[in-house]
Amino acid sequence: MTQTASPHTDDPVYWSAQVTAVASRRDVDAFMRIFAHYGPRLQRYLVGLAVPAPQAEELVQETMLRIWRRAAMFDASRANLSTWMFRIARNLYIDSVRGEPHWLPIQDGLDRLDELPGEDGTTSTEAYADGVGLDRAIDGLPPQQARMIRMSYFEAKSHSEIARELHQPLGSVKSNLRRAFARLQAAMRNRP
Amino acid sequence: MNPHHHPDIVTLMGYSSGGLSVAFAAVVSAHLSVCHLCRERLRATDTIGGGLLGQQEGLALSEGAAERLLAKLEHTEPDTPTPPPESRRHDPDELPEPLWPYFGSSYKALRWKWIGPGIHHIRSHGTDDGHLMLLRVAPGRSLPMHTHGGNELTMILRGAYDDTLGHFAPGDVADLDEDTEHQPVTAPGVPCICVAATDAPLRFSGWLARTLQPFVRL
Numbered sequence: 271m272t273q274t275a276s277p278h279t280d281d282p283v284y285w286s287a288q289v290t291a292v293a294s295r296r297d298v299d300a301f302m303r304i305f306a307h308y309g310p311r312l313q314r315y316l317v318g319l320a321v322p323a324p325q326a327e328e329l330v331q332e333t334m335l336r337i338w339r340r341a342a343m344f345d346a347s348r349a350n351l352s353t354w355m356f357r358i359a360r361n362l363y364i365d366s367v368r369g370e371p372h373w374l375p376i377q378d379g380l381d382r383l384d385e386l387p388g389e390d391g392t393t394s395t396e397a398y399a400d401g402v403g404l405d406r407a408i409d410g411l412p413p414q415q416a417r418m419i420r421m422s423y424f425e426a427k428s429h430s431e432i433a434r435e436l437h438q439p440l441g442s443v444k445s446n447l448r449r450a451f452a453r454l455q456a457a458m459r460n461r462p
Numbered sequence: 463m464n465p466h467h468h469p470d471i472v473t474l475m476g477y478s479s480g481g482l483s484v485a486f487a488a489v490v491s492a493h494l495s496v497c498h499l500c501r502e503r504l505r506a507t508d509t510i511g512g513g514l515l516g517q518q519e520g521l522a523l524s525e526g527a528a529e530r531l532l533a534k535l536e537h538t539e540p541d542t543p544t545p546p547p548e549s550r551r552h553d554p555d556e557l558p559e560p561l562w563p564y565f566g567s568s569y570k571a572l573r574w575k576w577i578g579p580g581i582h583h584i585r586s587h588g589t590d591d592g593h594l595m596l597l598r599v600a601p602g603r604s605l606p607m608h609t610h611g612g613n614e615l616t617m618i619l620r621g622a623y624d625d626t627l628g629h630f631a632p633g634d635v636a637d638l639d640e641d642t643e644h645q646p647v648t649a650p651g652v653p654c655i656c657v658a659a660t661d662a663p664l665r666f667s668g669w670l671a672r673t674l675q676p677f678v679r680l
Contacts (some may be wrong), residue, residue: 295471296540298532300533305531306528307467308515309520309523309527309528310520310523310658311515311516311518311519311520312515313517313520313522313523314520314521314606315515315518315523319480319522321491327524330527331534334531335531335534337533337541339540339541342540342541349505349509352512352513352515352516353505353508353512353513354512355508355512355515356508356511356512357508357512358517358644360478363480363583368480369485372560376491376560376563379559379560380494380495380560383498383501384498390590393492394619396511404509404510405515408510408513408514419510423478423510423514424514426480428476428481428483428618429481430582430612440639444470444639447472448472450505450617451472451510452469455506458506459625461493
């Protein structure tokens with residue numbers, strides 16, 4: 271499948287608008303733009319988790335169908351589209367590839383908690399931007415930290431497995447990841 | 463409930479990336495169900511996953527994938543948004559919801575097994591690694607000094623304990639690694655009930671602990 275480059279692909283606002291179009295008028299074109307852009311990326315993510323390609327494709331389709339069904343529940347003030355898609359794909363992976371039957375219902379239950387006002391009466395949430403700022407921060411991570419972040423997120427390796435593979439003490443894997451998080455979090459807070 | 467002790471951010475990163483065992487994920491889920499702050503911290507770790515996903519260079523899908531998806535759309539109706547629950551019930555007999563699949567929903571219905579003076583436990587069902595358990599320790603009792611061969615994640619459900627790391631009350635999580643040696647002392651009054659995930663057996667020091675260890679196999 272050929273992918274047409276869009277001038278907006280880095281812009282979270284553009285993608286949020288596509289979801290809104292799907293939610294408000296079942297806009298198939300907007301939906302297929304999301305698929306053209308994110309479908310292959312989801313496939314890369316799932317194949318990286320060692321899911322066989324045909325099964326990964328099924329999960330990509332399932333992720334997209336969830337977006338179609340739940341577009342109205344997407345809240346652009348709480349997450350960008352790529353974060354929402356990451357969570358859906360990860361949840362489906364844990365459910366169907368790992369076969370953990372309790373994960374999906376537990377995640378749905380936790381999601382619902384924040385539809386209620388907080389116990390202290392607040393509903394305010396910090397907006398995290400995963401746009402250009404986060405991209406730059408990921409690119410700017412020291413190689414060691416970048417490698418650990420990728421092994422963690424894109425190979426779903428436990429921290430002990432990362433430690434074994436890189437021949438490093440577990441403590442240093444954790445402190446590297448902690449430092450990486452601090453840098454990325456700072457970048458997410460500074461919207462570009 | 464406003465917990466004061468939270469999981470390490472790297473533990474939440476593990477949860478977000480799918481790198482935690484079922485047992486650890488269960489304890490984190492239980493804490494998330496009572497901790498708004500950690501749900502927010504988790505959102506930040508998920509955003510890293512989203513950022514990485516967006517950066518990925520795609521892997522081509524097979525011929526006809528778009529057409530197959532389009533064909534499915536015709537038979538797929540949007541979910542009807544369910545109204546948010548009116549309020550959270552606070553039934554004091556209820557365990558945190560994420561623990562229900564492993565231990566049931568009711569404290570009263572728990573079937574405790576004696577494993578030592580003042581100590582009872584229940585192993586979870588539904589986790590294949592058997593490293594998730596409830597522990598009930600009588601009030602005002604000190605647990606044997608122990609270290610962990612690996613990591614341990616404990617959340618207090620009822621009662622409280624103190625150790626060198628501080629005071630742990632319901633909702634609090636102790637996120638301990640293999641180097642921690644600690645000796646919790648439970649608070650007077652009510653038994654301390656906690657849920658604990660471990661990835662290796664605890665190692666007790668002292669003769670009583672060594673005597674118990676073969677039976678307990680924590």
